[in-house]
Amino acid sequence: MSTYSTIIAGCMSWGDWGKQLSTEEMIAQIEITLETGISTFDHADIYGDYTTEAQFGKAFKQSNIAREDMQLISKCGIQLVGNTRKNTIGHYEYSKGYIIRSVEQSLKNLQTDYLDLLLLHRPSPLMQATEINEAISILQAEGKIIEFGVSNFTPSQMELIETNQKISVNQIEFSLTENVAMHNGTLDAMQINKITPMCWSPLGNVFGSETAQAIQIRFVLKKLCKKYNATEDQLLLAWICSHPAKIHPVIGTTNKTRIQNAQKAIEIQLELEDWFELLVASQGHAVP
Numbered sequence: 001m002s003t004y005s006t007i008i009a010g011c012m013s014w015g016d017w018g019k020q021l022s023t024e025e026m027i028a029q030i031e032i033t034l035e036t037g038i039s040t041f042d043h044a045d046i047y048g049d050y051t052t053e054a055q056f057g058k059a060f061k062q063s064n065i066a067r068e069d070m071q072l073i074s075k076c077g078i079q080l081v082g083n084t085r086k087n088t089i090g091h092y093e094y095s096k097g098y099i100i101r102s103v104e105q106s107l108k109n110l111q112t113d114y115l116d117l118l119l120l121h122r123p124s125p126l127m128q129a130t131e132i133n134e135a136i137s138i139l140q141a142e143g144k145i146i147e148f149g150v151s152n153f154t155p156s157q158m159e160l161i162e163t164n165q166k167i168s169v170n171q172i173e174f175s176l177t178e179n180v181a182m183h184n185g186t187l188d189a190m191q192i193n194k195i196t197p198m199c200w201s202p203l204g205n206v207f208g209s210e211t212a213q214a215i216q217i218r219f220v221l222k223k224l225c226k227k228y229n230a231t232e233d234q235l236l237l238a239w240i241c242s243h244p245a246k247i248h249p250v251i252g253t254t255n256k257t258r259i260q261n262a263q264k265a266i267e268i269q270l271e272l273e274d275w276f277e278l279l280v281a282s283q284g285h286a287v288p
Helices: 023-036 052-062 096-110 129-141 155-161 186-192 212-228 232-241 256-265 272-283
Strands: 008-010 040-042 071-076 115-120 145-151 169-173 196-200 248-251
Touching (some): 023 052, 023 256, 096 115, 115 169, 129 145, 129 155, 155 186, 186 196, 212 232, 212 272, 232 256, 232 272, 248 256
Parallel strands (some): 008 248, 115 145, 145 169, 196 248
């Protein structure tokens, strides 16, 4: 079983969909992330229009970093319309052959023999649990993936997949401003079934937004920053990490200071009333 760092480095913006890091810059980014204590790197085959994994793999190959010092996550299943594929419409594909081919391509791109974790990127209304199980069973038997999970799946969709195959992780959108998973049974189901939650977009819409919700949250954060001697982004991550489901935030920043701040956030223990004050600020009303 793979052990993931509490904070996970999201690599979506490292390549063509964001910072367009050179090989040298990407090597430095990997090294900075590892030095900070973040050892898990989150990918998906589609990032950078199916190019970012190969760019990361080239950097990893040229570095002196040992494979056992990091955990690699990738996702498959989304068929994008872009420059690298002949799709005429965006769709999902979870046939046995496609899952296997996707993983083998990700391994080639990342220049590794195995993925610590494979995720189905988004649920498809046409997915068949038995066929998914066949693909995952083959990939695990061949040592090409260690653990299997899903992303953006509801409780019933997780239950469907688990009729045939154990899920280790569900990566969902979750933050102070997007916390429906805390109320619709998603996080409850993960705790019940011992599924590790990871969350993307953990800072939500707090910054760069002038909604009443964002303004009220920033007002509370400003006060709590002084109390905890912490930054606003640290407190937002600490709020997530306080949940008993033990959520792993996936951060997208490539800024060294913000990466360091994120790692330090796991040391912050929010007092109960402070946690609820942030929730009330987000909800715009008192708890029932």
